[in-house]
Each structure stands twice: as structure tokens, then as C-alpha cells.
Amino acid sequence: MLSSTSHFLNRLFKIEQKGSSVSTELLAGLTTFVAMAYIIFVNPSILEASGIPREAAVAATLWSAALCSIAMGLFSNLPIGVAPGMGINAFFAFYVCGTMGLSWQTALGAVFVSGVVFLILTITKLRILIIKAVPDSIKAAVVVGIGMFLAIIGFSSAGIVVKSDATMVTLGHIGDGKVFLSIIGMILISILLAYRVKGALIYGILAITVLGMIFGLTPAPKSVGDVFSFDIPSFADTFMQMDVMGAINYGLVTVIFTFTVVELFDNLCTLIGVTKDAGLMDKEGNVEGMEKALLTDSVGTMASAVLGTCTVTSYVESTTGIKEGGRTGLTAVVVGLFFFLAFVFAPLAGLIPAFATAPAIIIVGSMMMRNVKDINFSDITESIPAFLTIAMMPLSYSIGNGFGFGFISYCLIKTFTGHVKEISPVMWLISIMFVVSFYMHGV
Numbered sequence: 001m002l003s004s005t006s007h008f009l010n011r012l013f014k015i016e017q018k019g020s021s022v023s024t025e026l027l028a029g030l031t032t033f034v035a036m037a038y039i040i041f042v043n044p045s046i047l048e049a050s051g052i053p054r055e056a057a058v059a060a061t062l063w064s065a066a067l068c069s070i071a072m073g074l075f076s077n078l079p080i081g082v083a084p085g086m087g088i089n090a091f092f093a094f095y096v097c098g099t100m101g102l103s104w105q106t107a108l109g110a111v112f113v114s115g116v117v118f119l120i121l122t123i124t125k126l127r128i129l130i131i132k133a134v135p136d137s138i139k140a141a142v143v144v145g146i147g148m149f150l151a152i153i154g155f156s157s158a159g160i161v162v163k164s165d166a167t168m169v170t171l172g173h174i175g176d177g178k179v180f181l182s183i184i185g186m187i188l189i190s191i192l193l194a195y196r197v198k199g200a201l202i203y204g205i206l207a208i209t210v211l212g213m214i215f216g217l218t219p220a221p222k223s224v225g226d227v228f229s230f231d232i233p234s235f236a237d238t239f240m241q242m243d244v245m246g247a248i249n250y251g252l253v254t255v256i257f258t259f260t261v262v263e264l265f266d267n268l269c270t271l272i273g274v275t276k277d278a279g280l281m282d283k284e285g286n287v288e289g290m291e292k293a294l295l296t297d298s299v300g301t302m303a304s305a306v307l308g309t310c311t312v313t314s315y316v317e318s319t320t321g322i323k324e325g326g327r328t329g330l331t332a333v334v335v336g337l338f339f340f341l342a343f344v345f346a347p348l349a350g351l352i353p354a355f356a357t358a359p360a361i362i363i364v365g366s367m368m369m370r371n372v373k374d375i376n377f378s379d380i381t382e383s384i385p386a387f388l389t390i391a392m393m394p395l396s397y398s399i400g401n402g403f404g405f406g407f408i409s410y411c412l413i414k415t416f417t418g419h420v421k422e423i424s425p426v427m428w429l430i431s432i433m434f435v436v437s438f439y440m441h442g443v
Contacts, residue, residue: 013077013328018280020327025079028326029334032081034199035317036335038360039065039083040342041205041352043309046089046153046361050097050104052238052308058346059233060084060308066339068300068312073332075296076289079322080274081335082300085313086364087146088263090153091399092310096255099397107255108238108305109247114259115301115311121260122294133426138406140374141386145393145402147368152394154361157354158182177217178355181208185359193363198320201360208356218353226347233346238308255400257433263311267297270314278322316367381417385410404434 006022009015015022044057052060065083072082096107120126155161159179164170172179185208192200213220221227247256271294275287287293293314300312321331372390377383389406393399411431414423 009330013073013330015328015330018327020325022330024325025328025330026334028079028321028324028331030338031198031324032079032315032318032321032326032331033335033338034202035320036065036081036083036315037199037342038201038205038357039086040339040345041202041348042086042357042360043084043089045352045354045357046093047104047309048093050093050107052104055233055346056235056237056308059235060238060304062233062339062343062346063235064300064304064307064309064312066336067303068296069332069336069339071300071336072293072296072314073329073334073336075329076293077329078271078275078280078287078289078293079278079326079328079331080271080293080318081315081321081332082297082312083315083339084304084309085263085267085311086361087150087368087399088259088313089310090146090150091259094153095398095400100255103243103246104238105241105243106246107310108242108308109244110255110259111311112242112244112302112305113247113256114263115298115303115305117256117260118263118298118301119295122291122298129426133424134430135382135410135422135427137375137382137386138389138410140371141389141406142403143368143371144375145390145406146399147365147371148390148394149397149399149402150365150368151362152397154358154365157361158358159355160358177215178212178353181211181215181217182355182358184208184211185356186362189359189363201363204363205352205356205360208359209352212353212356213351217355219351221351226351228344229347230344232343235308240306241308242305257400257437259311263297263301263313267294267313270316270318274314274316274318274322278327280327381410381413381419384413400437403430404438407431408434 009022013025015025040058040061043061044054047057048054061084065081068082072078072080092107092111096102096110097104152161159172159176160182161169162172174180174183185204188207189200189204192203197203209218212218271287271290272281275281275290281287297312297314304310304312321335375383375386385406388409389402391402392405393402396402407427408431411423411427414420
């Protein structure tokens with residue numbers, strides 16, 4: 001029976017053809033899941049700030065991660081886990097629902113519309129053309145800027161950075177127990193990552209949570225049911241609650257545009273980086289299953305809005321499974337199955353305090369900083385637009401503003417320094433859209 005199952009899986013995923021084995025793929029899937037599992041705790045914590053009920057946020061996170069990872073594996077046969085994206089969830093909760101004051105239903109409507117845009121762009125091949133049209137320096141700056149945006153959110157949630165009337169922001173009360181534990185959490189996670197411990201982020205979150213309980217800084221579970229339960233969390237409060245017409249009628253062009261562009265860059269860059277690392281990319285830069293992966297992502301984005309969470313994306317943590325030998329979609333399917341198993345531990349998410357998840361958010365932000373190496377700082381026409389993209393995201397507390405300043409400055413600086421030919425029509429179109437958006441925002 002076991003042999004026939006292995007034979008079936010081998011034929012379905014072309015495992016031996018890609019130089020792997022069923023046992024290797026299973027281990028790779030478990031490894032990727034452990035590396036991604038922090039999203040179970042972090043995403044609901046962020047989405048709760050938008051007003052989405054925590055139980056529904058947990059359920060939507062698990063369902064979207066499970067279904068989309070399995071779909072990625074079966075449809076594209078790539079070893080890539082999928083879940084709600086870090087960075088875009090912050091934009092969803094803290095900017096769209098926080099700064100702009102929109103309801104989470106309207107924000108989900110914008111996510112759904114962006115998914116429709118993804119699908120159209122993917123089917124028409126425009127998605128690849130758009131990515132190729134935007135300069136590499138801006139692509140890298142977008143990722144770095146989102147990392148900085150995550151960092152300021154994490155520092156604020158931890159209480160390490162607080163508001164100040166005199167200097168806008170200042171150092172928080174380090175002597176406060178919760179702040180101190182957050183700092184310990186950052187150090188602990190950093191050490192675990194340095195030793196290449198798989199699941200370092202989730203181990204750090206759980207360790208700080210336990211310490212918080214020991215010192216009475218957060219409630220401890222009083223019964224077994226507070227830790228795990230066979231009652232599956234319900235997303236009834238969020239299912240089909242997206243307000244599509246509200247998003248359209250409100251005129252959320254910039255919001256939908258930002259959702260679309262962030263997902264475009266983040267997802268495609270992750271797919272390229274992960275598949276290249278796995279040796280699945282040929283010399284011409286082509287990857288078997290890439291178009292199917294993009295299609296899966298597009299449909300997954302719409303599905304995530306239906307379920308009640310932000311945009312799903314491919315996870316760079318998939319490289320941990322690839323390092324264990326994962327080469328096929330079976331790895332992604334195993335990731336999805338483990339997300340289903342995680343339902344029994346859903347109550348645990350309600351016990352995870354913000355000061356425990358904040359260190360993970362900060363560390364994820366720091367990881368995204370490594371993309372700064374792809375920016376050519378010796379070329380002013382490249383470095384200044386990239387810098388403005390990075391700086392304006394956290395300083396204006398808006399990912400969209402960072403995009404706008406980067407795109408507009410790129411076009412203007414290149415034009416007035418005699419490099420207008422380096423600007424693609426798509427870049428001009430994006431910049432004009434942002435100029436209009438900024439003008440409308442100011443009137």
C-alpha cells in the first residue's frame with residue numbers, strides 16, 4: 001500500500017524526475033511549515049487591529065494558507081508555501097482601516113478587486129510585462145521599504161518606540177516588563193536564526209509568551225481547551241463580507257493599485273528567487289509552472305478576500321524546505337495539510353500577546369532589508385528614487401506614499417538628467433496615477 005502510494009505521488013509530482021524522493025518532499029514540507037507557522041499568530045494579531053474578530057481572522061488565515069498552498073502544489077508543482085502576506089496585512093490593517101478609517105469589509109472589497117486585476121493581468125500576460133517595466137532598484141526599494149514599515153509597527157507594538165510631542169517619536173520605557181521581554185524576544189530569535197534553527201520565529205514568539213505568563217504580564221491558559229480544541233474556528237463573521245461595491249464607489253483607486261503593485265512585486269520576486277535557489281530555473285530565466293503559479297496566486301487573492309483575510313502570497317520561507325531537498329509540489333501540499341492540522345491549536349493564538357509577536361514582525365522587517373544590496377547607490381538617478389521609496393513608507397506611515405514618491409522622482413530625475421529613454425511607458429503611467437492621487441488627497 002505504501003509502495004503504491006509512493007508510486008502514485010512520484011508520477012503525480014514527477015518527484016524522481018526532479019531529483020527528489022517522497023520522504024524528502026515530506027520532510028521539506030514540514031520544514032517549510034515550521035518556518036511559516038508564525039503567520040498563524042502574527043496575521044490574526046495584525047488583522048484584529050482592523051476590527052476583524054480574532055477567531056475569524058485565525059480561521060481565515062489557516063483556511064487560506066492551507067487551500068492556497070495545496071493548490072500551488074497540485075496546480076503548478078512548485079515547492080512553495082502560500083499564506084497571507086506580511087507587509088500587505090500591515091497596509092490593510094494599519095493604513096487602509098487605521099489611517100484612512102475604512103471598514104475592514106471595504107478593505108476586503110479592495111483586496112477582491114485587486115485579485116480580479118491580478119487574474120486579468122495574468123491571463124493577458126500583462127503581469128509579467130509590468131514587472132519587467134519597473135526598474136530593479138525600485139523593485140528592491142519596495143521590499144526594503146515594506147520591511148521598514150513592518151519594523152516601525154513592531155517597535156510600536158512592543159512599546160520600544162512611542163509617540164513624543166517634542167520629537168514625534170522617542171524611546172519607550174525599557175524597564176517595563178513587556179518592553180523588556182520584546183527586546184529579549186528579538187535577541188532570542190536573532191540567535192536562533194544565526195544558528196539556522198528551523199522555526200526560529202515561532203519558537204521566539206512562544207518563548208516570550210510563556211515568559212509573559214510566568215511573570216504575570218499576560219493571562220495563562222486555565223484549561224486544556226485554552227490551548228487546543230477540536231472545535232474548528234469559524235470564519236462566519238468574515239465569509240463573503242467583502243464590500244466590493246463600497247470599495248469601487250469610494251474610489252479606492254490608490255488602495256487597489258497599492259494592493260495590486262505590492263503583490264505583483266512581492267510574489268513574483270519571491271517565485272523567481274525561490275525557484276532559482278531550487279535549481280528550477282533554466283538559463284533563459286524560465287520556470288516550468290510559473291504561469292500556473294501566478295494564476296494560483298490570482299485566484300488565491302480573491303479567495304482570501306472571500307474568507308476574510310488580506311492578500312495571499314508566496315513565502316520566501318519556502319527556501320527552508322528547499323534546503324531540505326524539496327523540489328516538487330508535494331512539498332507545498334504537505335505545507336497546506338499541516339496548516340489544516342494547526343486548526344486544533346487555534347485557541348493558542350488568542351493567548352499570544354502583542355509584545356510576543358512584535359519581535360517577529362521586527363525581525364521579518366530586518367530580513368527584508370537584505371534587498372538593499374540590489375540598489376545601485378553609486379548612481380544618483382537610481383539611488384535617490386529608491387531612498388525616497390524606502391524612507392516615505394515608514395515616515396508617512398503609508399506604503400502607497402512610498403511607491404508614489406519613488407516612481408515620480410524616478411521619472412523626473414531620469415528626464416532632467418538626460419536618461420528619459422530609461423523610463424518605460426508603464427512607469428510614466430504609474431507616476432501620473434500617483435500625481436493625480438496626491439493632488440486629490442491634498443484638495
